[in-house]
Each structure stands twice: as structure tokens, then as C-alpha cells.
Amino acid sequence: MSNTSKPILEIKNLSKIYDDGRQALNDVSFSVNKGDFFGVIGLSGSGKSTLLRCINRLIDPTSGQILFNGVDLASLPKNQLSEQRQKIGMIFQHFNLISRKSVLTNVLLGKLGQASLLQGLFVKFPQEDIDRAMYLLSIVGLKDKWKYRAGELSGGQQQRVAIARCLMQKPEILLADEPVASLDPATSHGVMDHFEQINKEMGITILCNLHFLSLVRRYTPQVVALKGGQKVFSGSSSGIDEEWFKRIYGEGAKEVQIR
Amino acid sequence: MIDVFQKRFEAEKRKAFVATLFVDTFLIFYSFFLVYFLSLSFSHEVSYASQNLSGSFLGMMLPVSALIAFVWGRWGRSPGVSLVYRTNRYLKSVVRDEEKRQWWKKPYGVFSFVILIGTFVLGFQITDVSFRSLLSEEGMEGAKRIFTALITPNWSIIGLVLTAMLETIFIALIATTLALPGAFVASFFCARNLVRNSRSASFLSVILRTLFNFSRSVEPVIWAIIFSVWVGIGPFAGMLALMLHSVASLAKQYAEEIENCESGPIEAMEATGARNIHVIWHAVVPQVLMPFLSFTIFRWDINIRMATIIGLVGGGGVGTLLMQYQGLAQWNEVGTIVIVIAIVVWMMDFLSGKVREALL
Known part of the structure; x- marks a missing residue:
């Protein structure tokens, strides 16, 4: 971890109890530095998704602080949320594109936060935005697909459109919630490589939920591990040995490689 | 905590x-x-x-x-x-x-x-x-009389019946059309998944749903009686009654469709910092538009059937004609009307079914 850069995101004592009494996060604290490619691992139901959704307030946390560039997102009033959300991109497991709309429109919708009322309703964006959308599509290798309906693309292609949509926001940080969990192994690496490229070349901080330890070892230098809503490990991903693995995933777990 | x-x-x-x-x-x-x-x-x-x-x-x-x-x-x-x-x-x-x-x-x-x-x-x-009164000799006699008359319709009044039937179809069409915009807008406020996060929207939602539940729980026939006193007996009263019922029913069906739509795209649009109206317009509307259209056509179909009933209490159309002949015990004429209603309802049912199938 480079100590020279300052944290872009600080999570302090974050807890979330759902309405039915289920505790998804229990006193989680860690910080992400600017430019990090940061992994979050743990079993299903360990609170990874809840954690990411608390950061951009798709879910309201029960207590604790989320300092993003020093602004506490956890206590931010609803009317100031939009401004912060525009700086935080999000990638989902199931891509969440508007499947009936074209690929280009989907990418442009990343700008929806900045759009005026009428601009947003009719998706009338200036030419420079359209040019940028096309440029981003060329980065993820889908320039020739811009006319297609998003629902017609394969899973891996849809996730790449989602990445382009995210970049359209010009985010400072990117939250990726199990971005490759519904993709096959070969496609997974293609998508993860895009994340790596974005992180290295554009300097965008990435916080990424992952199932597979092999992906974490390969891509994310820093990692935090959750178990039952609590932080059980944080530090360099190379520090997760056999013993730690068992502690995070349970005694009976076996490590699976993704190649 | x-x-x-x-x-x-x-x-x-x-x-x-x-x-x-x-x-x-x-x-x-x-x-x-x-x-x-x-x-x-x-x-x-x-x-x-x-x-x-x-x-x-x-x-x-x-x-x-x-x-x-x-x-x-x-x-x-x-x-x-x-x-x-x-x-x-x-x-x-x-x-x-x-x-x-x-x-x-x-x-x-x-x-x-x-x-x-x-x-x-x-x-x-x-x-x-009581099966005894269903199968009694006297009862069977009456049944025989009415069925004989019904299956020997009087075709000389067919022009009159078709005109009245057309009126019924148009009553249903206009009632559905006028109900549509109101139901469309209201349904977004009625959908629980959209109003959950806003206190004022939740409040409006409760009021709207109560209002709709009330207007739906009062049968269109009752509304037709009320409106026939208000605007006079005729197609307008029937149309108003159906419209009131349709707004409530459509809003409920629309709202259920919205509640069942995928939350993923909504989350994705919210995450960009988009305002609520944009989120709904881009993430919800494309998902529900076709089902909405399908429901609306089905509602027209239902309304045609309801409009015949409403006619019985003075809502105009073929029902009113039916009531007149029934009052005079002219069962052959009643038979003609019943056959026309059956054929038209079946045809509209078939047609709307096909259109809805094509839409989805």
C-alpha cells in the first residue's frame, strides 16, 4: 500500500440492520486510497453487496460513516445525493442495462445525473457527449455494436457496455458488485482486464466485490474480507494464505482456480 | 444501534x-x-x-x-x-x-x-x-318456454340491435381511452417500490389507493345509476361509470406491473445520480409499456361486456334495448339481442387476445 496517496474513501464503523432484523454489516472499517484497485471478498450473504450499496446509498446504512473525499455520504441529505453519486460509478452482477434501448443510448444514460430535465427525458445530448460515448465503446471493443439493442448482446458484451456507461459519468471511484459472477471464466478475464486498464490508465479507483480468490490474487493488490457482516481480514491480497482462506470461507471450503 | x-x-x-x-x-x-x-x-x-x-x-x-x-x-x-x-x-x-x-x-x-x-x-x-325447485315440473315448463323463444330469434330487429351494439362498443372504447392517462400517471404513485423512499409520495400513494379501492369496490352498475340521475339516462352516463371503474382497475393493474418490474435497471439509473423522473422514465417505463398496452386492450374487452350490463340500468347501448324487450316479455327479440351480444363479445375477445399475444 502506498502511504503517499491519501484515502479517497474511508469507511468507519459501518453497520446495516435490515428492516426484518437481519444484520448485514457489523462495525466495518477500512479505507481505500486514491488509485487503488481494491477487492472485497467473502461468501454470499457476507455483506459485500450491502457494503457497496451503502456507499452510493442505494441502501441507507444504519450507523457509521462513509467519508468520500471527506464528505460523509452516510448522513448526506437526499437532495445532495445526486451530486456525489455522479462521481461514483457502479457496475452490477446482472449488468442492469435498459435492454430495449440501443447500446449507444445505454452508454449515454450514464450522463443522466448531469442532464437537464428535458435533455434526460429525450436523451438529447450534445455531439461531444455522443463522440465520447462512441470513444468509450471503442475502448471496450464494441464500437461496431452501437446500434444494437442492449438485450441482444452476450453477457460479457453487456457488462462491457455497462463499463462504458459507468465511464460516461467520469467517475472518481468505481464500485463493481460481482462484475464477473454471471460470466464464464474466459469472458471474466476479458472484463477484469478492462477494469485493470481503467484503473491503470485513467487512474480511477476501483472497489470490487469478488467471489474467487484467484481473481483477487491476480487483479486486486489490496483486499478486505467480510464474514457474517464483519471484517475478518484487510491488507495485501498476497497475504491471504491457506489458513486465512479457511478462516474467511469456512473449514470445508476448497479453493477453485479461474484460468 | x-x-x-x-x-x-x-x-x-x-x-x-x-x-x-x-x-x-x-x-x-x-x-x-x-x-x-x-x-x-x-x-x-x-x-x-x-x-x-x-x-x-x-x-x-x-x-x-x-x-x-x-x-x-x-x-x-x-x-x-x-x-x-x-x-x-x-x-x-x-x-x-x-x-x-x-x-x-x-x-x-x-x-x-x-x-x-x-x-x-x-x-x-x-x-x-335446493335441487327440488331447480328440477320441478313447473320450473321446467318455464325454462322450456323461454329457451324456445330464445332460439327462435326475431331477425327483423337486427338493424336496431347492431346500432345499439355499436353504441355499447364505443361506450367501452371511450371509457377506456379517457381512463388511460389518469391511470398511467396515478399508477406510478401507487407502486410501492417507487414511493417507498419518499414520505410525501407514500402519503399521496395511500390516498390514491384508498380512493381507487373505494371506486372499484362500488360496482359500475351502481355508478351508472348515480350518473344516470346526474347526466340523464343514456350512453354518457354509462361511459362515465365505466371510466371511473376503469381508472381504478387499470391503475391497480399498472401498479402491480411496476412493482414486478426488474429493480436492476432502476438501481443502475439511481446510481448515476439521475433524478427520480429520469429513473422512472428510462428504467421503469420501457419495461412496463407493452404490458400496459396489453392490459388496456383487455380492459376495453372487459368494458364491452360491462357496458352491456350497465345498459340494463340506463347506461345506454344494447343493454338498454335488452331491458326494454325483457320488460315487455318479448323473448324472441331478447333472443336476438343475446345472440348478437354473444357473437360480438366472442369476436372482441378473440381479437384482443390475438393483439395482446402479438404485443408481448
């Missing part, structure tokens, strides 16, 4: 108790009513209709029921507690644990089951189900 949750839990429990009390009082009061009438109908040969509930009986039983409901709900698991808790997202977990034990071993389960059975038994008594 656990305390915060505990406090909210307790507050929610207190709120739920009021609803519980209401449900239980009704159920217990109803069980008294059930026992009273069942014992009456089986002990002597008195019909239900000749009975008249005395005010003092009601006045006595209500506080007694309320007291029992209070005691049961406060210190035990009453049917009301079980019902209200299961539908409250904060209290669900309380019942979930107890669900592991079977309901028929519990007082509330047995009580509810006995009431249900009793209701059916009393139901048969009240509706006076």
Missing part, C-alpha cells in the same frame, strides 16, 4: 396491535354471529331472511368481542396477530420462527379453520340451495 432497532421494533409492535385488535374483534364478533345463525337455521325451520338482528344483540356482542380480542391479542397469538405480523416487514421475523410449528396445532389456526367451515355451511343455508 441495536437499541435504535429495538425501539423501532417496539413502536411497530404497538402500531400493529391496533390493526390486530380490529381484525380479532371482527373475527370473534363474526364467530358469535355464525354460531347464532347456525343454531337458528338448524334448530327450527326458520329462514335466514325472516331474521332481524336486534340492536341490543349487536350492542352486547361487540364489546364482549373486543374484550376477548384484546386479551387474546395481548397475551397470546390470535388470528389477527398472525395475520398482521406476517404482512409487516419489521415483524415478519417474529412469526417466521414460530411457523416451524404447524398451524393446526395452534388455537388461532383451529379457530380460523372452524370459522371458515362454518361460513361455508351457513352459506349453503342462506343461499337456499
Whole structure:
């Protein structure tokens, strides 16, 4: 971890109890530095998704602080949320594109936060935005697909459109919630490589939920591990040995490689 | 922090108790009513209709029921507690644990089951189900007379009937068309998944849903009677009645479709920082547009059927014509109308079915 850069995101004592009494996060604290490619691992139901959704307030946390560039997102009033959300991109497991709309429109919708009322309703964006959308599509290798309906693309292609949509926001940080969990192994690496490229070349901080330890070892230098809503490990991903693995995933777990 | 949750839990429990009390009082009061009438109908040969509930009986039983409901709900698991808790997202977990034990071993389960059975038994008594009058010689004679007339229709009035039928179809069309915009806008406020995060929208949602439930629970026939006094007997009254009913029904169906739509795209649009109207416009509307259209066409279909009934009470169209001939006991003419209605309804049903199939 480079100590020279300052944290872009600080999570302090974050807890979330759902309405039915289920505790998804229990006193989680860690910080992400600017430019990090940061992994979050743990079993299903360990609170990874809840954690990411608390950061951009798709879910309201029960207590604790989320300092993003020093602004506490956890206590931010609803009317100031939009401004912060525009700086935080999000990638989902199931891509969440508007499947009936074209690929280009989907990418442009990343700008929806900045759009005026009428601009947003009719998706009338200036030419420079359209040019940028096309440029981003060329980065993820889908320039020739811009006319297609998003629902017609394969899973891996849809996730790449989602990445382009995210970049359209010009985010400072990117939250990726199990971005490759519904993709096959070969496609997974293609998508993860895009994340790596974005992180290295554009300097965008990435916080990424992952199932597979092999992906974490390969891509994310820093990692935090959750178990039952609590932080059980944080530090360099190379520090997760056999013993730690068992502690995070349970005694009976076996490590699976993704190649 | 656990305390915060505990406090909210307790507050929610207190709120739920009021609803519980209401449900239980009704159920217990109803069980008294059930026992009273069942014992009456089986002990002597008195019909239900000749009975008249005395005010003092009601006045006595209500506080007694309320007291029992209070005691049961406060210190035990009453049917009301079980019902209200299961539908409250904060209290669900309380019942979930107890669900592991079977309901028929519990007082509330047995009580509810006995009431249900009793209701059916009393139901048969009240509706006076009797095969004897269905198959009596005199009855069969009447049936023969009317069926013979119905299958020998008087085709000379066909022009009149078709004109009236056309009126009915247009009543239904305009009622559906005028109901559409209102229902469309209102449905977004009625959908629980969209209003959950805003207090003012939730409030508006409750008001709208109450209003719609009310206008839906009053049958269009009743509305037609009201409007026929208001704007006079004729197609306009029928159209207004149908429209009122359609707005409420469509809004409910639309809202259910919105509630069932995928939340993923909504989350994705929210995450960009988009304002609510943009989120709904891009993430919800494309998902629900085709189902909405399908519901609307189906509603027109239903409205054609309803419009014939509404005509019977003065809502215009073919129903009004039917009522006139029926009043004069001209069964051959009635037969003509019934056949035309059947054919047109079947045709519209087939057509709208095909169109809806093509849309989805």
C-alpha cells in the first residue's frame, strides 16, 4: 500500500440492520486510497453487496460513516445525493442495462445525473457527449455494436457496455458488485482486464466485490474480507494464505482456480 | 444501534396491535354471529331472511368481542396477530420462527379453520340451495318456454340491435381511452417500490389507493345509476361509470406491473445520480409499456361486456334495448339481442387476445 496517496474513501464503523432484523454489516472499517484497485471478498450473504450499496446509498446504512473525499455520504441529505453519486460509478452482477434501448443510448444514460430535465427525458445530448460515448465503446471493443439493442448482446458484451456507461459519468471511484459472477471464466478475464486498464490508465479507483480468490490474487493488490457482516481480514491480497482462506470461507471450503 | 432497532421494533409492535385488535374483534364478533345463525337455521325451520338482528344483540356482542380480542391479542397469538405480523416487514421475523410449528396445532389456526367451515355451511343455508325447485315440473315448463323463444330469434330487429351494439362498443372504447392517462400517471404513485423512499409520495400513494379501492369496490352498475340521475339516462352516463371503474382497475393493474418490474435497471439509473423522473422514465417505463398496452386492450374487452350490463340500468347501448324487450316479455327479440351480444363479445375477445399475444 502506498502511504503517499491519501484515502479517497474511508469507511468507519459501518453497520446495516435490515428492516426484518437481519444484520448485514457489523462495525466495518477500512479505507481505500486514491488509485487503488481494491477487492472485497467473502461468501454470499457476507455483506459485500450491502457494503457497496451503502456507499452510493442505494441502501441507507444504519450507523457509521462513509467519508468520500471527506464528505460523509452516510448522513448526506437526499437532495445532495445526486451530486456525489455522479462521481461514483457502479457496475452490477446482472449488468442492469435498459435492454430495449440501443447500446449507444445505454452508454449515454450514464450522463443522466448531469442532464437537464428535458435533455434526460429525450436523451438529447450534445455531439461531444455522443463522440465520447462512441470513444468509450471503442475502448471496450464494441464500437461496431452501437446500434444494437442492449438485450441482444452476450453477457460479457453487456457488462462491457455497462463499463462504458459507468465511464460516461467520469467517475472518481468505481464500485463493481460481482462484475464477473454471471460470466464464464474466459469472458471474466476479458472484463477484469478492462477494469485493470481503467484503473491503470485513467487512474480511477476501483472497489470490487469478488467471489474467487484467484481473481483477487491476480487483479486486486489490496483486499478486505467480510464474514457474517464483519471484517475478518484487510491488507495485501498476497497475504491471504491457506489458513486465512479457511478462516474467511469456512473449514470445508476448497479453493477453485479461474484460468 | 441495536437499541435504535429495538425501539423501532417496539413502536411497530404497538402500531400493529391496533390493526390486530380490529381484525380479532371482527373475527370473534363474526364467530358469535355464525354460531347464532347456525343454531337458528338448524334448530327450527326458520329462514335466514325472516331474521332481524336486534340492536341490543349487536350492542352486547361487540364489546364482549373486543374484550376477548384484546386479551387474546395481548397475551397470546390470535388470528389477527398472525395475520398482521406476517404482512409487516419489521415483524415478519417474529412469526417466521414460530411457523416451524404447524398451524393446526395452534388455537388461532383451529379457530380460523372452524370459522371458515362454518361460513361455508351457513352459506349453503342462506343461499337456499335446493335441487327440488331447480328440477320441478313447473320450473321446467318455464325454462322450456323461454329457451324456445330464445332460439327462435326475431331477425327483423337486427338493424336496431347492431346500432345499439355499436353504441355499447364505443361506450367501452371511450371509457377506456379517457381512463388511460389518469391511470398511467396515478399508477406510478401507487407502486410501492417507487414511493417507498419518499414520505410525501407514500402519503399521496395511500390516498390514491384508498380512493381507487373505494371506486372499484362500488360496482359500475351502481355508478351508472348515480350518473344516470346526474347526466340523464343514456350512453354518457354509462361511459362515465365505466371510466371511473376503469381508472381504478387499470391503475391497480399498472401498479402491480411496476412493482414486478426488474429493480436492476432502476438501481443502475439511481446510481448515476439521475433524478427520480429520469429513473422512472428510462428504467421503469420501457419495461412496463407493452404490458400496459396489453392490459388496456383487455380492459376495453372487459368494458364491452360491462357496458352491456350497465345498459340494463340506463347506461345506454344494447343493454338498454335488452331491458326494454325483457320488460315487455318479448323473448324472441331478447333472443336476438343475446345472440348478437354473444357473437360480438366472442369476436372482441378473440381479437384482443390475438393483439395482446402479438404485443408481448
